[in-house]
Amino acid sequence: MKRMGEPGLVKALIKNFSPAAFHIKFVLFCLAFSAGIIGAANLCKPGGGDNILRKGIDVVMALDVSKSMLAVDLSPDRLEKAKQMIYKLMEKMPNDRIGLVLFAGKAYMQMPLTLDHNAAAIFVSTASPDAVPTQGTVISEALQMSSRAFNHKEQRFKSIILISDGEDHDPDALQTAKELSQQAIMVYTVGMGSAEGAEILDPETGEAKKDLAGNVVISKLNDDELKQIAAATNGVYVHFENVPDAVDKLMSQLSQIEKKSITDVSLLNYKTYYAWFAGAMLLLLIAESLIKERKTKLA
Secondary structure, three states, X not given: OOOOOOHHHHHHXXXXXXXXHHHHHHHHHHHHHHHXXXXXHOOXXXXXXXXXXXXXXXXXXXEEOXXXXXXXXXXXXXXXXXXXXXXXXXXXXXXXXXXXXXXXXXXXXXXXXXOOHHHHHHHHHOOOHHHOOOOOOOHHHHHHHHXXXXXXXXXXXXXXXXXXXXXXXXXXXXXXXXXXXXXXXXXXXXXXXOOOOEEEEOOOOOOEXXXXXXXXXXXXXXXXXXXXXXXXXXXXXXXXOOHHHHHHHHHHHHOOOOOEEEEOHHHEEEEEOHHHHHHHHHHHHHHHHHOXXXXXXXX
């Protein structure tokens, strides 16, 4: 008051000011602000739902999208046939969580484990060599990336389906498979292509890929390594001949795995509480606006 002016004059000017009312208004505003923040956070809890618990297993599809998968020994090419197989597998696994890893010279987690198979199908449909900028085939990195999708506190129910032509440029794949077997992860391998091999068509030009010497590149299936990887993890190797046969062989193996209960949160109805906090905020702001900072006869 001394800094503002003559104390007696200042006191006369603010004689109707109520410090108590000012503090009450401030407290009400703070409470309203806090209620607004909590309301915006949208607190909720799971409510009722139909078929909330499903029985299923966790499967990660590791799909090779290197350019060798464009070889035409399978019509229209290896990659397209692999996609068709994945679609059919998902149709037969409605209660299982599916993850997707794309790999070539590097591996990428394209989609974590999910029960949303429609979303999974969209990710599979867009898989192409363009999805991985580094070309080559690094199976060990694909296996490592796939294993990260699982909850390693659980020592069972984990499977990887590795789909590739086996033209691996990394010598560590078999050692990685042995490490995964220690984590109770089973790897099923699917060999795409033929031992005779075929040329690789460039999707942009439609012409066969050639090496630096001008010779047509022939990509051949290397199933020896794929067989060794599957054997190291107690999985099985499937040589792709056609979609129905490959799917039946894989499903006969996957069906033997013990299944677990998985909560499908997409089927849950959530009870939200934001309206309660929004209502409290509104009432507090109304109360704050009705309180005057001037003294009343009771103040």
